[in-house]
Amino acid sequence: MALTARSSSTRTEADANRQLSRVLAWIGQLRRGSRGLYRVLRANPLTLVGFALVVLLTLTAVALVIVPPISAAFGHPMSLTPYDPNALLPCPTVGNQSFCAQPPSLEHFFGTDRAGRDVFSRVLTALPLDLAIGFLIAGFALLTGGGLGLIAGFWDRPGTIGAAVSLTIMRITDVFLAFPSLVLALAIAASLGRGTIPSIIAILLTWWPYYVRLTRGEVLAVKHQPYVTAARAAGVAEWRILFRHVLRNIAEPLVVYFTMDVGTVLVVFSTISFIGIGVPPNVPEWGNMIQAYSDYLLIFPWVVAFPGLAIFVTVLAFSLLGDGLRDILDPRSRRALSQAETTTRAPAAAATAAGASG
């Protein structure tokens, strides 16, 4: 097992070879990984739909935000929406009555609302806002709640300070969990006043407890696994165990939950706006748009239906993706969906070269 002495010239050659084989191995792994992803997606058509939708929505949202300023910097300002979302377009008049709210047509895909604004543009404009808020809130809750849950789970040994800290964290979390999240969010938002930022804060304050409980449970389950004890027996330091074994193994359920949570946050945020507390009245936001015309559902259904449909599609996409994400992330199921077992089982005598394989 000891390396034999080598001359310096062959050493650099060996190093170069090793670097090359490492790069090749990495590319090979990437290819194998994406092949696994492809197989999983092919096996679960619903996951494929969710995945495709999420990618589409995210790319659209990014484009909507990036393209105007970049194109403006190059001197040709460009907007991806067919109309300015806030522009009051001329309304056809019959006699002395103007009918601004027009049903969907070729010029206005989703129709117009009573103020004469193009609904399609407004729905599109609201996409980056809603999506970003969903990611932001869920992400923040994941980091804070997850961090607290990690502390509460990992250092929870009876008779130590860690146990006391863990107990405190969990009881505070219990207090927050006792409130229905929506009600609490509404109460906080109402007391902070109307606006986008206050409503974001409101949801944030009610959202992190769920992650604490989830994370702590997962950490506890992993902490007692034999491979963690084995790592300790191998002399691995505690903090390294945390990062190497615990985080890696709890990542999957957390990511799955997070993905589906983005949809849930979206609905909650839209609900807050719908109730009238969240985003200011004329800012394009799906919940807002539904609220403004909720009384007119039977008269101008398209103004309410399309933002509602947008929420539905977005949440559905994330749910489907989250469902199938477990299969994508778990190396075991990736393998199970691929070819049947190869001959690794037999202790064959053939020894292949170290380095890139597969």
Place this chain on the structure above:
Amino acid sequence: MLPPQPQPRRGPRGDVVAEPLLEVKGLSVDYEVGAGTFHALSDVSLELPAGHVVGIVGETGCGKSTLAHAIPRLLREPPARIRSGEVRFRGMDLLTLPKWKLPLVRGTGISMVFQEPINSLNPAFRVFDQLAEAVRIRKMRESGQAPGLVPGSEGFDYSKREGPKPADALTRPLLPSRPEARKGFSRVLHRVDFREDALDYLRLVRINDPETILDLYPHELSGGMRQRIMIAMALSEKPSLLIADEPTSALDITIQAQVLTLMKELIEEIRTSILFISHDLGVIAEMADDVGVMYAGHLVEFGPVDDVYEHPRHPYTKALLRSAPNQYKDDGPLPSLPGSVPNLSRLPSGCSFHPRCPLAKPVCSDDPGPVLEVQKGTAAGHEAACYFSEEVAGLP
């Protein structure tokens, strides 16, 4: 409505021969999973006469558990698929029986005991509730209020008690099992009657303090105790056939010996037949009259246990016996079979064992493989699936 009575079996000279209790003919079961089709069982045939204990032995993945679950149709139909074959229990083919009739056969006809008793017992109910459930069903069948396809066998002594009415069966218990709770609950009377039966069952399986045990939850009991209760539940409906799938593999050695002794005594008292599945050759030697050896879904040898162990006629059986732990010699490395069990979705052609067999010749890889049949020079009833079974004796 009972099916038509089977015709008595006649031997070659026309006299009536006892019908085997269980007859498996050409059973083939596949598992269809995304990764391929796994041939869990291939053309398995065996007979279990009444009052006998037949052992099935083999390594992990040989199909013995699949066989144990296929007989009472406990396999989940997708992904499992019964490709062909018959399973005749008392003359009825269980595979063609309509699904709604199966619960009638299970319990009074065929009962099962599984490996991990903690998984088979409901953790939310006390021992009494679980035993009472089995007793209740038996009483309903005996009193004629519930149909049973197979009449119960004799052997127990229970003073006749009136069975519960079907309406009472709908009031599922979260009712207390202790006698003091009798006040106010007239229905509890029946449950208290069950208590005596349940105690009898616990005594039957040699539990020394049945009164205390009845009120405990499964997690408060030891493994051996739980398995005894499982056996009590399995036998409470007086089955003709008990299928035991590795019942003692999860137990400590001394507890295993106790439970096996218990089963031997019960076989004599109740005259139940047992299909005993195990990976442990020694346990099979303890329990079985006849033994079948399975490999990769095939039954490769079958015969009286003493004969098969002393004069194996299949190279796999011989290798298995040689690597049995108690045969470890002090000198030199342990004999071990090279290679590993084949992938069930890509079985070798011809005889599945030929890639690892020391006796393999070119003919062994030709389809179809050898059939299980009585070989030259063996005792009656001892079958092996090998073209060169006479050479097995000469193997080291």
Place this chain on the structure above:
Amino acid sequence: MTEALAEVRDVTKHFPLTQPLLAAVQRKSKDVIHAVERVSVAIGPGETVGLIGESGSGKTTLGWLFARLHEPTSGIVRLGGRDISHLEGSALRDIRRRVQIVFQDPVGSLDPRLRVWQIVGEPLQALERLGRSEVRDRVAALLPTVGLPAGSLDQYPHEFSGGGRQRLSLARALSVQPKLVILDEPTSALDVAVQAQILNRLVALQRELGLSYLLITHNVAAVRYVADRVAVMYLGKIAELGGVRDVLERPLHPYTKALLAAVPAPEPGRRRTRYRVTGEIPSLVHPPPGCPFAARCPFVIDRCRTEEPLLRIPEGMERRWVACHRAEELVDVRPADLLAAEPVSGSDSAAEAE
């Protein structure tokens, strides 16, 4: 006399149980699991010591004490003459290079999300601080010695069979070239044919590398094949200790006889035997007074229930220790005597229920 490579002297390990609130308020003394009670065992260099017992015997706990995965409640754990009983931190990590452990569960003891080279090379990264490519080289050279292809570096544990995973555990334990390897039930989860392969491999590695083993198992035949000396444990205490041939062929302690009688053997005539030892393993929280085996022992006398027998050398023998008052009297009782050929009906005598 060569100094022992590793030893435990008079070691005890208690696990506290959480107390119900009412009992805490009433200031009752805390319940404790008496996992190991005053055990002394030594392992010499190049020697294999077997540790036989059933559940509750304390054999796994004792093995973990040797590996310092537990801290003894009292008593001393020594490695290479040095007292390691209460080491912590980096001092503890230093001794990890000399004693490693192969765990019982081949599935659970390998992190399912890491690749083979990361798992097997983990001790190298932690204890020898090797870099990625060095670890890969060392692991690739190590895998063939346990019978795995060197090219399986990048695979995941679930791609291996039970035997393969056990080999991975073994490779991980051997990576830092320890002197003592503790094998906790290495064959229990494996098929009979694979067991033979693993045992052969263990013996070969011991010869090549001069290792010492502590083989913890309930598989009596494996101990017979691999071990030089064997200790039989019951309820946290040692019942019998001696050379493996002596103990297994002429057992002295009634529990050893009961254990050997219970091992099912593929021999003719077993169908008619009846095991005559009854009773369950008693509670570890409230161990009975006197001899722990008294409740089940077919040869129990009153003295056994009140006075705990100490581990001693019986008269007229040497290098064998038994903890039994009647060891000399019962010397001619063989395990087969505990298997009555006639059926025994009803419950046996001397059986006290749980």
